[in-house]
Amino acid sequence: xxxxxxxxxxxxxxxxxxxxxxxxxxxxxxxxxxxxxxxxxxxxxxxxxxxxxxxxxxxxxxxxxxxxxxxxxxxxxxxxxxxxxxxxxxxxxxxxxxxxxxxxxxxxxxxxxxxxxxxxxxxxxxxxxxxxxxxxxxxxxxxxxxxxxxxxxxxxxxxxxxxxxxxxxxxxxxxxxxxxxxxxxxxxxxxxxxxxxxxxxxxxxxxxxxxxxxxxxxxxxxxxxxxxxxxxxxxxxxxxxxxxxxx
Amino acid sequence: xxxxxxxxxxxxxxxxxxxxxxxxxxxxxxxxxxxxxxxxxxxxxxxxxxxxxxxxxxxxxxxxxxxxxxxxxxxxxxxxxxxxxxxxxxxxxxxxxxxxxxxxxxxxxxxxxxxxxxxxxxxxxxxxxxxxxxxxxxxxxxxxxxxxxxxxxxxxxxxxxxxxxxxxxxxxxxxxxxxxxxxxxxxxxxxxxxxxxxxxxxxxxxxxxxxxxxxxxxxxxxxxxxxxxxxxxxxxxxxxxxxxxxx
DNA sequence: CGTGTCATTGATCAGTTTCAAGAGTTGTGG
DNA sequence: CCACAACTCTTGAAACTGATCAATGACACG
Numbered sequence: 366x367x368x369x370x371x372x373x374x375x376x377x378x379x380x381x382x383x384x385x386x387x388x389x390x391x392x393x394x395x396x397x398x399x400x401x402x403x404x405x406x407x408x409x410x411x412x413x414x415x416x417x418x419x420x421x422x423x424x425x426x427x428x429x430x431x432x433x434x435x436x437x438x439x440x441x442x443x444x445x446x447x448x449x450x451x452x453x454x455x456x457x458x459x460x461x462x463x464x465x466x467x468x469x470x471x472x473x474x475x476x477x478x479x480x481x482x483x484x485x486x487x488x489x490x491x492x493x494x495x496x497x498x499x500x501x502x503x504x505x506x507x508x509x510x511x512x513x514x515x516x517x518x519x520x521x522x523x524x525x526x527x528x529x530x531x532x533x534x535x536x537x538x539x540x541x542x543x544x545x546x547x548x549x550x551x552x553x554x555x556x557x558x559x560x561x562x563x564x565x566x567x568x569x570x571x572x573x574x575x576x577x578x579x580x581x582x583x584x585x586x587x588x589x590x591x592x593x594x595x596x597x598x599x600x601x602x603x604x605x606x607x608x609x610x611x612x
Numbered sequence: 613x614x615x616x617x618x619x620x621x622x623x624x625x626x627x628x629x630x631x632x633x634x635x636x637x638x639x640x641x642x643x644x645x646x647x648x649x650x651x652x653x654x655x656x657x658x659x660x661x662x663x664x665x666x667x668x669x670x671x672x673x674x675x676x677x678x679x680x681x682x683x684x685x686x687x688x689x690x691x692x693x694x695x696x697x698x699x700x701x702x703x704x705x706x707x708x709x710x711x712x713x714x715x716x717x718x719x720x721x722x723x724x725x726x727x728x729x730x731x732x733x734x735x736x737x738x739x740x741x742x743x744x745x746x747x748x749x750x751x752x753x754x755x756x757x758x759x760x761x762x763x764x765x766x767x768x769x770x771x772x773x774x775x776x777x778x779x780x781x782x783x784x785x786x787x788x789x790x791x792x793x794x795x796x797x798x799x800x801x802x803x804x805x806x807x808x809x810x811x812x813x814x815x816x817x818x819x820x821x822x823x824x825x826x827x828x829x830x831x832x833x834x835x836x837x838x839x840x841x842x843x844x845x846x847x848x849x850x851x852x853x854x855x856x857x858x859x
Numbered sequence: 860c861g862t863g864t865c866a867t868t869g870a871t872c873a874g875t876t877t878c879a880a881g882a883g884t885t886g887t888g889g
Numbered sequence: 890c891c892a893c894a895a896c897t898c899t900t901g902a903a904a905c906t907g908a909t910c911a912a913t914g915a916c917a918c919g
Contacts, residue, residue: 443854520813566767
């Protein structure tokens, strides 16, 4: 893979200049020098939906930034039962530092663009830039918060609430309609019914039934099984089963 | 709270010398100078079972190391449903850095000893010692792994498997019998049936029934509702519903 | 225009919850 | 030291939610 390594007048590699990971991701931690060093080793890859990025119990030889698309992280039991334990959107950092092998499965849920770095380069960067490690810590803490939030959904919510919670999460993460605070959202689901069921800890039939119910109740519109429109986010929120304690 | 601030010949505060957090926790990151600085601000506290350490949506004004006992982290929905999202054992670091207020509830599940530091002191230490932040990152990554592992239990395991998985986790964390690899374990449950149910996403009645079943099947012995003995860990493992993919 | 994958819908079934009652424990005060 | 109160735990029966099994429908692709 070849790309221009010209240095922009600001000292930032052209490849990195428009990159989301520089603004909001871990690369924002790097000064131009470090960024140039890392950019030399990186490779941009487009990955088709359904491709496996890292298998469970597989060696980790690279880390990546998610530049577009959705990556699903999953774990499975030996009898085939599967649980999706997280979704990553741009500009999340993908990979588990400080461990020889991954304990989770990473797979492209949609078409995905990654900016990948060899393991060694990331480890060098982690040593070189304190801010880099700091950002990693912050992202990890956020992921931990999200994981725990999801544990409440998995352990304590009913099937209708689970599906509503998922839709709300999607509306907040990948709403393609421009009007942010308009109270409505419209988006393509990045997951199949079966994947949603693995995320929510229910069956795909139940997911389907609950979506049908939400449509019948006028909470959502389903254009073509993949595309969903939520006219009133607040109505959807009411179906998520109450948030934090103390109103 | 007063304590001797004498400096041991090694330069390590006497209070810290025997401390588990120095050997395996975040304090191990600190050189004697930093350790002395931090020790000046710390206070050792004994907390009775059931006391709340940090409420949801409450300001975080201190961080702690868990020195003994078990701390339970939970989240709850507005209608009272509760989910325990993690347990912390010695010498875990307790608290959520970089956030004004906690989004989870921390409560002493058993009697607990803490070594608490004012927020500012920890933040100073995080700036002063790179290794300190590094250890925090490592612990956070481990907690994330554990949270995701638990998501599989919550989302994809049956009630019998959930209870077995919980017992196995306890056997590994707080086995009081000395013989480590003997294949047996004996311990006091740190949680009531109701708390176990909130951890496992089932009802306390179901927990009770499953424990009864495990006892009837000879997998565990129940001495007094709180104390459990597992004679064969491997038999217990078989009831956890299969671990990782690919045997 | 098959063929295969994914989604919907229906009917039945099983596991878990709910409701209810009783058995064990623990602590308190007479 | 015993009796009573307050819990926690166990057990049973009925009710329900969500799973399973099965058939059909929708859509994309060769």
